[in-house]
Amino acid sequence: MSTAFIVGATGAVGSELVKLLADSTKFSKVVLLARRSVDAATGDKFVQKTVDFDKLEENSEDVRNLDVAFCALGTTRGKSGADGFYKVDHDYVMSAAKLAKENGVKQFVLVSAGGADETSRFLYIKTKGEVEKEIGELNFDKFVIMRPGFIESKREEFRPLECAASLLLKPLKLVSTRFSSSATEIAQAMINATQTEEPGKHIWDNVKIVEEAMKYSA
Template sequence: MKISKIFQDQKTVDFDKLEDNSSSFEGVDVGFCALGTTRAKSGADGFYKVDHDYVVNTAKLAKKHGVKQFILVSSGGANANSPFLYMKTKGEVEKEIEELGFEKFVIVRPGLIEAQRSGDFRFGEFMAKVFITPLKLFSNRFASSANDIAKAMIVASKSEETGKFIWDNVKILEEAKKLV
């Protein structure tokens, strides 16, 4: 699969004034959402505001303006009933966006996201990498690169299928290989 041109222009949006930017959603067919922060960076309230409120409000506005597909980066283990804030928030977001009724809703649930983070050392991520690196020799269930996640999202957007789909880390890596 080759994609020659995906984005015609980029716009900076103030998520606290999302309605002021509603024209940004006009004429858009596919919404891609990979928005998120960490609790360490933003505190529990800030984390919820970014990972839940901003994401759900963006999806609502997209739906209101006729966006047909919504492709969301969530997390492996997302569960609205989890006792853990991160997993619970991700699960709640998935549920609330599903209820909006997009023609196609793809939830991408990677394991550890391998990415270069400039000036942002995350000890927990570093330790997870230490343990996951040898496991990757035997299975592709545990981690994927940010590039592979983006490729899989593009592949998802080009599929003719409609409905709700959940792609785990294995599926992400499988689909990413389809993009040349």
């Protein structure tokens, strides 16, 4: 069995990942680095650490020589403003990646976004592309990038645009897996990504994510 740490465990994808790992036979220890406790993290395999993401390097001992880092950190420009979005989706993500690399973690699994492109004029897509590039330069033994389309999930806060998008995409999902995936499917794919022995960088688009989720077993 493997060991791992998670950043972003309180978000849509991260919380589903915690639930799956609670029942998974593939992981014996999971460290959660979060600003608040995670209710779903029940069982002896979980270690919860309350962290300050501006001082994440202080948690080196907590992640030393674990096998996998799962990163599902993210916010929105609407919620945090442009500067706040960049701080979370770039700075904090990179802090987590560097923490993992400096402490011997071999695999890094990142939730990015479909269309991520460092040359884009759009902040969201550009930031995701920059992060993918910069983590790639850290040379993990394995780096797997999840590029989902629209993420279906139950949010704590009401997001009208997401609700509208979900209604529009629902009929499309009946004929194609290109456009959307659930937070659970992404979490399932993330776990599956750690179970192959293929080294190097891998990009899983929405079609691949759904395909892997269908193969998932605890």
